[in-house]
Amino acid sequence: MNIDLLQLKRLMRAMRRYDLDEVELREGESTVRLRRSPRGGDATTTFETAAVAPARPSHFPMDTAARAAASGVPAAPAVDPDLVTVTAPLIGTFYRAASPQSRVFVEVGSTVQTGAVLCIIEAMKLMNEIESEVAGTVVEVLVENGRAVEFGEALFRVRPSR
Amino acid sequence: MNIDLLQLKRLMRAMRRYDLDEVELREGESTVRLRRSPRGGDATTTFETAAVAPARPSHFPMDTAARAAASGVPAAPAVDPDLVTVTAPLIGTFYRAASPQSRVFVEVGSTVQTGAVLCIIEAMKLMNEIESEVAGTVVEVLVENGRAVEFGEALFRVRPSR
Amino acid sequence: MFRKVLIANRGEIAVRVIRACKELGLRTVAVHSQCDVDALHVRLADESVCIGPPAASRSYLHIPALVAAAEITGADAIHPGYGFLSESAAFAEVCRRCQLTFIGPTPEAMRAWGDKVTARAQARRFGIPLLPGTDTLADLDAALGAARELGFPLMLKASGGGGGRGLKVVRDAAALARAFDSARAEAQAGFGNPALFLERFIERPRHIELQVIADHHGHVSCVGERECSIQRRHQKLLEESSPGLLAGAAHGRLIDVAVEALRETGYRSLGTLEFIVDEAGGAYFLEMNTRVQVEHPVTEMVTGLDLVAEQILVAAGGRLTIPAQPPPPRGHAIECRINAEDPVTFAPSPGRITEYHPPGGTGVRVDGGVYGGCVVPPYYDSLLAKVIVHAATRPQAIARMRRALDEFIVEGVRTNIPLQRKIIDHPAFASGPMSTRFLEETVLRDPAPGASRS
């Protein structure tokens, strides 16, 4: 599918402008689906992309587009209002483990305490450990290992204990 | 997929305008699906108003603006739908009498036959007599003697006989 | 100087003239048809008058309405723009009779240079080169004899025709013999005149023109040349200006004879001499336009002149401030005409412009006649705006135009921006020069010219 970055961005902007919840484009085996969750009548500028079935491997242009639209947003209009979304406090490269040989810090189902390391974001050759601010259970890992993340991008969803 | 972004946007606009929830287009292997969930929706209309119907910028010369708005319009949104509005069939200077010494052709209350001269419009030194196309009673004279009139400008209102 | 100028036009050229008047301190009157009540030129003028219904014949072409509009508003001059009545000697005459200054040449000069046949006679008289050809042909034998002298290919043209009508290309004697009788019959039927003549046919001509301006004090100046070969069906789409478009020596001589001809015939306004240029660089006079051209901004960009202001000033009797040898042009300019039309089918696309974002920045000028929210009516030509870029070199100007077209957003109506992008991106455009058949032969036949971009 020949969707370029600019086109995709424009599409996302248009979705928000025209208040659409979902756009799905399919050609042959490629699919792009953009989805926003419904919200109360107020004109919040929140915007979320979900399920970008990747037509190509997940590297820049494509995911910048997706994330650019997602960023600038508290990123938490979650389906389940009880979930806590952990967002990137800085931009850099997202790693789920301390080294390629190590086990991932957390996966879906992991129980975490406050202060537990969830992932690493590398920026300017520095490995920044990102800690959980809540105790609970990881219910979603939103970013693949090794991918670049922007400021404010949603990384994990955690269901707080009790 | 050759997504024509403009077409897609038009589609989105149309969806919002006609309050559709879902549109799916399929052609061969290509599919486009757009979905909105129903909502209160008054917040979304503000954008369109701004984009599509800009207010006339306030610093355009006022008299021009006023006249421009008046002209080019059938000029007959009369309070009384039974009245016939006589408009200027050409531009020029409006005279209510054949000469400064003469009596006016008609005034409010005058009864006119079809073909009766109502006024003169002078253009290029020619005195053009403007005749009534209806028989009836003059109920309003809308333009002062000696004033310039545009094409289509309302001159008189006549109540047709019976 | 005038006090108040009525602009007998609409769209971008009306806006252009209003801008020039404002900068000269002159008051302006816009005229408009009923459907143009909210048009940009109406919004920008000091006053406006509705002159008739949408049909141009009853508004923008209706001389009594225009003159009456000048009378009731107290305008003392009329600028005709281009198109509509801009080349009507009759209109210029009515203006004169009504003591309104027509901002253009005298009716006599318009007849002498605006009419194709008289203009060619003038050109011949002053030694401006014309396409080799014949007078009216007595019969087929005369035609064959002349053809032997001139050499093929040739155009067999009807004296009564024009604008491409009544024209046949013949490539050898046999074709000429076959075409002669039927062409004669068609000429009689189509134009009421069976007369035919021959003229050299140039397979892939370029279209080049000279911009001239003259005042009432004997000053005539040629201020630059323009390349206008990118055309579709004789409609120019993209124009360029830079020094040295015409080959060296021919160039200087051409300008000299053209300036001389205009001076001798008492031409006193802005004008453009159009030439057809063959593959060998030979230039042949085609016709003269006695009004401002759509593409005048490319000349303004490389010279720094304001041609419309100069046109108004000389009409008011002012002295031309441009020296006979104007300062050399600087850099290269390109203009793209942005039309409301389908970029593939060329079908006009009237409607409401819902979003309008013109390009800006270094070396970019936009001459537009529309704004976001306005309606493009279906009654007139489809030109919305012109993007003009200026840069030190042609490759830089091309890069700048590409960038400017990318920025230009028009929504609600379809535009030819994608087509202009295709032209600008085409490798043959970058290498140049192009003939008037470039667009149809090269760009429009290319299945995926976009692929040529890196």
Next chain:
Amino acid sequence: MFRKVLIANRGEIAVRVIRACKELGLRTVAVHSQCDVDALHVRLADESVCIGPPAASRSYLHIPALVAAAEITGADAIHPGYGFLSESAAFAEVCRRCQLTFIGPTPEAMRAWGDKVTARAQARRFGIPLLPGTDTLADLDAALGAARELGFPLMLKASGGGGGRGLKVVRDAAALARAFDSARAEAQAGFGNPALFLERFIERPRHIELQVIADHHGHVSCVGERECSIQRRHQKLLEESSPGLLAGAAHGRLIDVAVEALRETGYRSLGTLEFIVDEAGGAYFLEMNTRVQVEHPVTEMVTGLDLVAEQILVAAGGRLTIPAQPPPPRGHAIECRINAEDPVTFAPSPGRITEYHPPGGTGVRVDGGVYGGCVVPPYYDSLLAKVIVHAATRPQAIARMRRALDEFIVEGVRTNIPLQRKIIDHPAFASGPMSTRFLEETVLRDPAPGASRS
């Protein structure tokens, strides 16, 4: 040459740099804070990255975020624009360490010329004239002695002050005597340093600057001068460029010593030397800006150069194509800064721009950072766009600017367009020259300057 340039800025200058990159065939990365996600620079760039929350200290001024953004997008150069980190030698150093080309001078050159005190030392060394003044004064007696030599009026300045802080104007010996002790105490309290010095005070100075550019091959060129005297509280509002702003002989010599100083100190980028000019035409070096200026377009208009493209090219090691003696500037250019602020109270006016119609036509350039429908956030400076006009003469440029300002429509936020109109219409502006006190003394005190229009 670079492959991909990250623009570490926002607003009109980010758009300006993106345009230059596009024309050079370079890919672009925009960075933005959370509130700028829909900003024009984000829309025009090839890629964009959110680098932090709205507060500039955590986004546009946050070096680690900018460098990380360059790393994850694979950018190999960073353009800092103006403001933000454009004059941070520390940032330039981090870039160098991270193998990113900082598009500007070396950190060493930034320290040498970007710092006021070092720059003045450099200037003194190379004979660039400085305001007559003293070194640190031992006591009041020394001050009175020096004052007798220098003549009044004088500025009594705190060595630790700057930007107008710690400055007292004294008009005679008695005033100096009265002010000395308290100034010393205040300097100690305010800057932790009681040292004071004297400098000549110019009652009504003009602010004039020289645009220079230098490459890595020893070429240094001064490409023009700008008049920037229309200011309010040291903020420039309107700038001009034309040849001959500085008086004849002084002018040539000033350029020569400035060019020499930059060559000798190995300066290799775009830069601006700011001068204060007294009533007699004497020019005194104030400071140097080691980055692109807001007002660079006026120089581009009269020279036809693309200064940002040249800045990028020399940063990539390219050779300056401008000759040491550049072609003479043509005509006159004026720039008006259009700010989102109340034209009377100067209070910032953030909000959503509901309508935006920039001017166009002959000799008009608009460098904007906004569009109809976008939001002007309250976190950054209020510059929305710059209108730049170019014409043959200053009176024509003024007429053109008046026309352009009339056409410029911005709704939804208040702008200073009415104030710019007031300046342009003021008879004292037409007669010129103006001092830096012109705006506050003449325009803002005038009860109804609009009435001065015919």
